[in-house]
Amino acid sequence: MRHLLLSVTAVTLLAGSSVGAPAPPMSAPTPAEARAFVAKAEKDLAEVSVYANKAEWVYETDITSDTSDLTAKAGAEQTEMATRYAKQAARFDHVKVDDVTRRKLLLLKIGLVLPSPDRPGAAKEMGDIEARMGTLYATGAVTIDGKTLHLEDLEDELAKTRDPAKAKEIWEKWRRVSPPMKADYAKLTALANEGSRGIGFKDTGALWRAGYDMTPDQFAALSDKLWGQVEPFYTNLHCYVRTRLNAKYGDVVQPRTGPIRADLLGNMWAQEWGNIYDVVAPANSPGMGYDLTQQLVAHGYDAPKMVKTAENFYISLGFDPWPKTFWDRSLITRPRDREVQCHASAWDVDNKDDIRLKACIHVNADDFFTVHHELGHNLYQRAYAPQPFLFENGANDGFHEAIGDFAGLNALTPGYLKQLGLIDTVPGPDADIPYLLRQAMDGIAFLPFGLLVDKWRWEVFSGQVTPEHYNDAWWALVLQYQGMVPPGPRPADAFDPGAKNHIATSVPYARYFLARIYEYQFYRAACRQAGWKGPLNRCSVYGDKAVGAKFNKLLAMGQSKPWPEALEAFTGEKDIDASAIADYFAPLNAWLTVQNKGQQCGWKS
Numbered sequence: 001m002r003h004l005l006l007s008v009t010a011v012t013l014l015a016g017s018s019v020g021a022p023a024p025p026m027s028a029p030t031p032a033e034a035r036a037f038v039a040k041a042e043k044d045l046a047e048v049s050v051y052a053n054k055a056e057w058v059y060e061t062d063i064t065s066d067t068s069d070l071t072a073k074a075g076a077e078q079t080e081m082a083t084r085y086a087k088q089a090a091r092f093d094h095v096k097v098d099d100v101t102r103r104k105l106l107l108l109k110i111g112l113v114l115p116s117p118d119r120p121g122a123a124k125e126m127g128d129i130e131a132r133m134g135t136l137y138a139t140g141a142v143t144i145d146g147k148t149l150h151l152e153d154l155e156d157e158l159a160k161t162r163d164p165a166k167a168k169e170i171w172e173k174w175r176r177v178s179p180p181m182k183a184d185y186a187k188l189t190a191l192a193n194e195g196s197r198g199i200g201f202k203d204t205g206a207l208w209r210a211g212y213d214m215t216p217d218q219f220a221a222l223s224d225k226l227w228g229q230v231e232p233f234y235t236n237l238h239c240y241v242r243t244r245l246n247a248k249y250g251d252v253v254q255p256r257t258g259p260i261r262a263d264l265l266g267n268m269w270a271q272e273w274g275n276i277y278d279v280v281a282p283a284n285s286p287g288m289g290y291d292l293t294q295q296l297v298a299h300g301y302d303a304p305k306m307v308k309t310a311e312n313f314y315i316s317l318g319f320d321p322w323p324k325t326f327w328d329r330s331l332i333t334r335p336r337d338r339e340v341q342c343h344a345s346a347w348d349v350d351n352k353d354d355i356r357l358k359a360c361i362h363v364n365a366d367d368f369f370t371v372h373h374e375l376g377h378n379l380y381q382r383a384y385a386p387q388p389f390l391f392e393n394g395a396n397d398g399f400h401e402a403i404g405d406f407a408g409l410n411a412l413t414p415g416y417l418k419q420l421g422l423i424d425t426v427p428g429p430d431a432d433i434p435y436l437l438r439q440a441m442d443g444i445a446f447l448p449f450g451l452l453v454d455k456w457r458w459e460v461f462s463g464q465v466t467p468e469h470y471n472d473a474w475w476a477l478v479l480q481y482q483g484m485v486p487p488g489p490r491p492a493d494a495f496d497p498g499a500k501n502h503i504a505t506s507v508p509y510a511r512y513f514l515a516r517i518y519e520y521q522f523y524r525a526a527c528r529q530a531g532w533k534g535p536l537n538r539c540s541v542y543g544d545k546a547v548g549a550k551f552n553k554l555l556a557m558g559q560s561k562p563w564p565e566a567l568e569a570f571t572g573e574k575d576i577d578a579s580a581i582a583d584y585f586a587p588l589n590a591w592l593t594v595q596n597k598g599q600q601c602g603w604k605s
Contacts, residue, residue: 031101034092038104038390041085045078046351046389052078053349059131060341060358061331063138068131076127079116086111086199087118100560104390107559110211111390114188114204114506115195122191129188130506133181137504138341140177144169151268152334152342152360159266159275164253168487171263178498179491185498186467188506189460196461205461208454208508212396213562220458222576223451223510226517227481229578230447233585236592237444238483239601241265241273244280259603262484269500270484271449272442274366280441281434288434289427292365292417299422303332303361309420310371313407314379317541317548322378326355334360343501344370346377346404351392352385365412372411376404384558393559395566398514403555405519406526412439415540426538436537436588443516444585448481450513455481456497457509471496483603518567520580525571526551536584 055074059067089108097105114130116123141150149157151174158170192204201207201216209216238260245254245264254261266275273280281287296306307330311322334342344359355378361367380403384392394400410416414426414435427435456477459465465473471494478484490496497503526547527539541547554570564574582589 029092029095031095031097034095034097034105035101037088037092038101038108041089041108042104042389044081045085048078048081049389050350053347057347057349057356057358060138060345061335061338063135063339063341068135072124072127072131075130076116076123079112079114079126080123082108082112083116083118083123083195083199086115090200103560104388107390109199110207112195113208113508114192115199115207117191117194118198122195126188126191129184129191133184133188133498133504133506134341136177136181137498137501138343139339140174142173142176144173150334150342152362155268156362158263158268162248162279164249164261164264164487167263171268171487174268175494175496175499178495178504179493181498181504182467182470182493182495185470185495185503193461203461203463205454205458208510209458213564219510223513226513226576226578227447227451230444230517230581233440233581233589234444234447235483235602236589236596237440238603239596239599240592241280241441243596243599248279257600257603259479259483259485261487262478262482263487265445265484269449270482271446273445274438274441277438277441280437282437285434286427286430288414288431288438289425290414290417290423292368292412292422293363295417295422296363296365296368301363303363306361306363306368306371307332307357307375309368310375310407310411313372313411313416313542314375314548316543316545317551318545319379319548319552320382322355322375323353325353326357326378329354330357332357332359332361343505344374346374346381348378348381348385348392351389353382355381369408369411372407373401373404376407379403380555383552383555386556387558387560391558391560395554395557395559395561395563396514397508397511398518399554399563399566401511401515402518402522405515406522409439409443409519409523410540410542413538413540415538416542419540419542432535432537432587433591436585439537440585440588443519444581447513447516448483450509450516452477452481453497453500453502453509454513457503479603514576517576517578517581520584521567521571521573521577524580524583525573535587 052074055071059071086109089105092105114126116126141148142154143149144154144157154170154174158167161167161170189204196204196207199207201210206216209219212219212222214222242254242260243256245260246256249264254264260270262270264276265273267273301309315321331340334340340360341358342360344357347356347358348354349356357371357374357378359367359370359374361371377400380394380400394403414423414431417423418426456465456474459473460470471490474497475486475490501507502509523539524536526541527536529547529550530539530541530544532539551570554566557566557569567576568574
């Protein structure tokens with residue numbers, strides 16, 4: 001499903017006319033009518049979703065003006081139908097129905113990302129805008145050193161360069177793709193807000209926050225509470241990394257105090273810092289004992305072997321192999337003859353067994369994690385396929401991301417790599433700090449970014465931030481949460497949020513923040529179930545079918561129950577809790593505290 005929602009108002013009748021009597025009031029709907037309504041909605045929405053999914057797949061794997069028009073049309077039709085059913089669902093708000101029907105009525109009302117206004121042409125206009133923005137992002141390319149580079153090439157260059165001037169050039173040039181989106185983004189926001197208000201939400205941000213089995217305000221408070229649990233650790237990591245960057249580049253490039261220059265962290269959005277591990281690696285340390293990217297290359301890995309390895313991880317837990325159609329229909333490398341959307345994603349095209357992967361895989365450690373992550377989405381999709389259509393989703397969107405993150409976390413453990421034959425021996429305990437630091441450079445560094453992307457959108461949807469202040473508001477949040485600044489002044493027309501795929505394609509982002517917390521909660525639970533007694537970072541559940549069987553209990557529930565029940569089914573815990581992060585990284589946090597002694601940690605926002 002793409003978008004949704006709107007609350008039905010009672011029919012207004014003319015009264016007091018001298019001709020005829022007022023029409024009798026509409027009779028209250030019955031529980032049987034509610035169940036029949038839900039059944040028809042599920043049937044119709046399931047059918048239209050398959051067509052829309054196929055149209056979107058064709059577009060993302062062959063971007064042309066024709067495929068763009070086709071996916072925009074299919075998306076508009078899907079949105080119009082979903083909005084209509086969301087609006088009609090409100091008619092049953094006060095009908096006493098069974099718990100299953102009540103949950104389905106709720107999901108109908110909150111199922112859309114961007115609901116369209118209830119007027120002719122609005123859904124098509126939104127679909128056209130989304131297609132234009134998606135195309136601008138997917139086909140974005142810039143010229144550096146005489147070469148035309150797409151995003152994944154630019155990311156590779158930024159990851160490898162240690163020249164601050166080159167990093168700045170790459171960083172700034174990519175952000176030239178997004179200013180043409182700004183007017184469209186403002187228009188899309190206005191249309192989505194109009195649609196959201198029609199369903200009874202004050203704005204689209206409130207609609208998004210309503211999808212977590214709590215009120216929008218409660219979810220905002222939960223997000224802040226979770227950030228409060230991890231912020232001290234992030235500040236500790238930020239302080240250490242800033243000190244090492246200062247040592248490498250000097251005060252002119254990276255001052256010893258204050259925020260970090262965002263382009264120096266080896267990632268286009270400074271959301272993960274693992275690419276500069278060589279800059280921050282502990283001094284006089286033996287290191288991790290191996291380089292995963294080098295090991296993958298040395299062992300002859302290519303894109304298919306990367307994907308097959310991820311599939312085998314899930315098979316080792318007792319799950320079925322992926323169907324032949326997956327291998328026939330997936331796209332796993334960038335074609336030479338057409339434009340594609342390379343952002344990795346897992347697909348469930350027919351709500352049954354037509355699962356696919358779309359990615360432009362490179363043989364490196366990052367993509368080794370990514371393929372394990374994306375196949376985790378496929379695993380979830382297969383597990384809940386027997387559920388009714390409205391329950392064919394994650395317990396919440398953070399769960400869907402966390403399933404793959406949990407597998408990806410296991411995929412990077414030295415024990416797993418030895419089980420695969422990628423390394424000959426598991427490094428000793430003296431390698432734990434380098435390993436945990438490398439993990440934190442991605443897993444912990446991501447947390448503030450995962451939070452601020454939707455913090456920005458919530459402010460935009462609420463009207464707190466207007467189009468002329470989009471960029472300033474973005475950088476105010478980046479400074480507040482990440483403690484970062486751009487490498488230089490931003491142009492007056494800059495629309496830097498649009499340089500991130502999830503803004504350009506309207507994918508909610510709080511799910512990723514939640515997923516990074518659920519990930520460690522899932523991992524701790526799995527290791528406990530496996531009987532692991534050592535440090536969490538040394539645990540691998542590869543081959544443990546008992547863990548897989550219990551994991552499947554969570555997966556098979558889909559969205560049929562509130563997320564605390566799904567969480568409890570696997571972990572025995574009902575609340576999302578960042579204490580598992582503290583458990584996993586406790587040795588590193590203690591080490592960082594010693595390293596940062598005498599440093600002025602933190603920054604002023």
